[in-house]
Amino acid sequence: MNIPRTDVLAPKGSKVLLMGNEAIARGALEAGICFASAYPGTPSTEIVETLATVAKDAGIYVEWSTNEKVAFEAAYAAAISHVKSLTAMKHVGVNVAADILMSAGYAGTNAGFVIVSADDPGQHSSQNEQDNRWYGLLSHIPVVEPSSPREAYMLIKEAYKLSEKYKQPVIFRSTTRISHTRQSILLEEDIPVEKTCKGKFERTIERWVLIPAHGKKLKKRMMTVWKNIMENEGHPPFVEIINPGNKKVIIADGIAYAHVAEALELMDKKNEYTIVKINLPVPLPYKPIVEALKDAEKALVVEELDPVIETQVKKILFENGVSVELHGKDLVPENGELDLDIVYRSISKFDIGTESVPWKPLEPLRLEPPIPPRPPVMCPGCPHRNSFYIVKVAANKARLKSPIFTGDIGCYTLGYQKPFETQMTSFEMGGSIGVAHGLSKVMDEPVVAVIGDSTFYHAGIPPSINIVYNKGKSMVLILDNYYTAMTGHQPHPGTGTTAMGEETYRVPMEDVMKSIGYETYVINPMNVKESINKVVEAFEKYKEGKPVAIVSRMKCALQALRDARRKGIKLPVYTILKDKCTGCMVCVNLLACPAIVVPKGAKKPVIIHDLCAGCGLCAQVCPFNAIVLKEKGDPNWLEAWY
Amino acid sequence: MARRYNIVLAGVGGQGLLTLGRVLGNAAILAGEDVTIAETHGLSQRGGSLIVQVRIGKGESPMIPKGAADLLIGLEALETARQIIYANQSTRIVMNKFLWPPPLADYPDIDNIINEIRSRNIRLYLVDANKISEEIVGTIISANMAILGYAYAVDEGLQEKISYEHLEKALEKIFKGKVLELNKKVLRKGYEEGLKHK
Structure with missing residues (x-):
């Protein structure tokens, strides 16, 4: 990704076109962070990529960590040592970091600590569309959510203030449409020159060692913070009552608010509605909800995905004895992302009982044959194509009978498609190897786990050890294209450079696999014949009962083309x-x-x-x-x- | 509040749609307009269907309702046909005369697509953006700027929002040196082609 460095570093007063993720990075810089760590994942990647691009100019430390849990731990460590920090991840990345997330809720922080969770409603680039606002309720960590890139820029700074006020981490929830929308943004402040980058670790063991006796005390602190936020933060910028006093009320958070505002504008009904605009969906401050609904006739909660706000509103109404006709997920879909069209329809159903929209799309074209779907495909020159072809031919040659290929998360997941079908499962990062092991214990067919380089470093090592330790029969094929390619070629432990562009140690995966006990083969898939022979050899070893790993190494074609262009x-x-x-x-x-x-x-x-x-x-x-x-x-x- | 001006950019990942969106966005800012550009990143960029939504004018919701596009710029014929649902009877459609079939799929002929769109009585403009790019740059890499120049020439709605100079200035924010000069040339050539077919 081509980050507009000068825009991100532009002085106060400049108007710049920033993507939501760049806006979050800029806002965090203005808030005075000095530490950021992440594992790349769409739609979160450009936050820390932006920070890495400007790290040296801004005088901060930035790294790509091996996975989200490690990234979280590193950034959290900085924050408990009084250095403001940020970690960012895609929604499913929070699952990987969930263990320490829960503990961080108990122990709290010293300096501002923000976890950006970039969710993916509509599953543009993910295995699910989980709603991470639930993580706030689960971990007792407040969730701040912007409605636009511009607001993301402003609110990330408020998130740091909230974190420091309550000494509690804050989850900053973005979504694909915030993270990947560009908007003109007027920069309010300069990036501070003076900031705390040197930490101080206080040996308050009762706070950092979560044995049961300490945990019980910490939970009391956490619940007090939780209740205080619910009690005291029901004001702008976290909650705002717009156009108060109407009988009809819409409650909307995040990007849903942007759709609601434009829909009402287009309906010319802005004056008939009170809107409660929520930027702190968890825990929902109850006072403005009671205030807006106590004299209302009916209300509609418009939120993307799950009824997180609706559930809390119902509780608030019950506890405060407020009675109102409340709608939410009965009128607003809970699957997929919202847009102006969907929200317009929901509001018009709520308002007049029927769906109607002012736009009239053309009918789809009638063509024979019809327009074929165009799913993403492996690029011309993609080394995965070579690897998949080689492995399939070699499996035939070695008479491996109907091999099962378990898969993972990366561009190579596209191998699920015809003609390859070398990805038969894909659940989560690193899953190919653990799943392959389980299959091999209950099936006779040979099983090959196919995993990418970055994914291997992320979560592929423990299950690789597990196979050898438990005398498994599955093979591991690691596709090394030098980068975390799918998210835009970030360096990883096999690349030899850091996020900030410094040279560093390489951790070759073949050395890792050899040290675990695998017979390890390295192929260059551009040499097709030679590679087929080597893979056949590996398959023969597998038949003898040896643990086998194959590393297929060739640079991502997109990067090879770029390097060729650059070097002429x-x-x-x-x-x-x-x-x-x-x-x-x-x-x-x-x-x-x-x-x-x-x-x-x-x-x-x-x-x-x-x-x-x-x-x-x-x-x-x-x-x-x-x-x-x-x-x-x-x-x-x-x-x-x- | 004036209605926002809605531009749908359709094509295949890798054709330069994101850059096209950024040029339009920067031009809008230079023209003093508010703007949102909804992009698609990650896996779907890898040779898949791609759409970028540009909305010029005050407002925050980044997505264009189906049927609400003022201008549809298609860098590839199948993708233009696919995204026709964003158009309405008065939308201008500017389409690159280029059909890139997805692997292993049967597909309709480009002439069928053109005839079918024409049969709907909507304003369809055809441009060989790949050729313009090839003539100036040597490859099709700048087809995105060629079609932008063409679309700007034929679309009064866009001209009302931003001036040609804003487009050129926006290019300066994104490209440098020789690449900038080439892209300016391509933009100009596309624009001149467009003027002929206005």
């Missing part, structure tokens, strides 16, 4: 010779490369030369040698790839 290296380009091509479609059907297309009505495929990355896989696969170099690369073209 010309890469080769392939073409299909019409007279030699028999139209057998082997290249098309076995590789599914987006650069190889069959023009409408044609019987033979062609290569879109602008898209060809020059990996040469198709040329190695073509049974008729009909795919040849169109243009030779520079003599050193391989330097871009390794």
Whole structure:
């Protein structure tokens, strides 16, 4: 991702176009953080990526940690030592960090500590759309939620104030549409030059050692904080009653508020409604809710995903003896993300009992054949394509009978698609290896766990040890493309650089696997034949009952193309010779490369030369040698790839 | 409050839609307009269907209702056809004459798509943005700027919000040196093509 460095560092008074995640980073810098750590994950990545990009200018420390739990621990340690800090993760990343999250709720913090949870309603890039506002209720950590990128910039600073006021961590909940929307933002303050970067650890053992006796005392503190927030924080910027005194009330938090405001504007009904705008959904301060609803006739809670606010509002109404016709999830969907259209319909149902919208979409086009779906695909030159092809051919050659491929989280998850189908499960980070082990204990078929490099460092090591320790029979295939590629090529422990661009130690995964006890093979998947032979050898070892690991190493094609461009290296380009091509479609059907297309009505495929990355896989696969170099690369073209 | 001006950018991940959105966004700021740009990142960027939603004018909700687009810019024919649900009878559609079939799929012919859109009696403009980019840059990498120049020339709604100079200044915020000069040239060529077909 191309972070606009100068915009993020622009002086007070500048108007800049920032993505929500960049706005959060800028706001945190203004709040005076000196420490940030994260594991990348869509839609959270650009927060810490932005901080890393400007770390040296801003005088702060930033790292990509190996996983969310480690990132949380590091940032939390800074905060309990009086250094303001931030950690950011995607919603499911909080699951990985949930253990320490719960403890942090008990022990609290000294300096401001904010955990950004970037949720993904609508599952644009995730295995689920869990609503992390629940984590606030579970951990007794307050949740602050903005309604726009602009507000994210302002509210992250308020989140730090709240954290310091109550000495409690704060969850700052963003969503895809906040994190990945750009908006013009007027910068209110400069980034402070003076900030606390040197910590001080107080050996208050009764606070940091959560044995039961200490935990019981800490819980009392936590519950007092919790009740105080509910009692005292029902004011702007956390809760705001807009246009008070109306009989009809809408309660909305986060981005739902933005949709509500525009819908009422378009309906020309702004004056008929009182809106309770919530930026602190958990714990919900009760006073403004009672205030807005005590004389109301009916109310609608508009919130994305689960009824987190609705549930709390019902409790507040019950406890305060307020009676009002309350609607929420009966009119607003709980699946998927909200948008202006959906919210407009919900409000009009609430208002007049029928759904109606002022826009009239064109009917979808009637085409034959219909427009095919276009799911994401592996890029031209993607090394995963080579690896999957090699492993499947090798499995055939080694007579591995109907192997099962368990999968994981990364671009390579796309291997679930035809023609590969080398991802048959994908649950969570690191899951491929643990699941492979369990399967191998209850099945006779060979099981291959397929995991990416960054995912391996994240959560792949403990289950790899488990296989060897428990005499499992599954193999591990690690796809090393040098980076955490899916989220935008962040460095990881195998890359050799840090988030701040410094050179560092490499932790080669083959060394890790060897030390655990695996017979470890390293292949270069650009050399197809040689790799097939090596993988066959590995499969033979597996049949002898040895623990086997394979590392397939070739740079992510997107990065290879970028490096080639940067270094001025010309890469080769392939073409299909019409007279030699028999139209057998082997290249098309076995590789599914987006650069190889069959023009409408044609019987033979062609290569879109602008898209060809020059990996040469198709040329190695073509049974008729009909795919040849169109243009030779520079003599050193391989330097871009390794 | 004046209604927001809604632009849907449709195409395939990797075609430069995010950059196109950023150029429009920066141009809007330079023109003193408020703007939101809803992007898509992560896995869906990898050669999948991509849509970017640009809304110019005061307001916070970043997503355009289906049927509420004022302008639909399509960098690829199948994706333009797919996102036609964002258009209404008075939407302007500017489409790149380029069809990029997804792997292993059957698909309709580009002429069928054009005829089907035309049969709806909506304003459809066709531009060979890939060719404009190739002629100036040598590759199709700047097709996004070519189609932007073209769309700007034919869309009065956009002209009312931002000036051509704002577009050029916005390019300066994103590109530097030789790349900037090339992109400016491509934008200009697209614009001149558009003026011919206004």
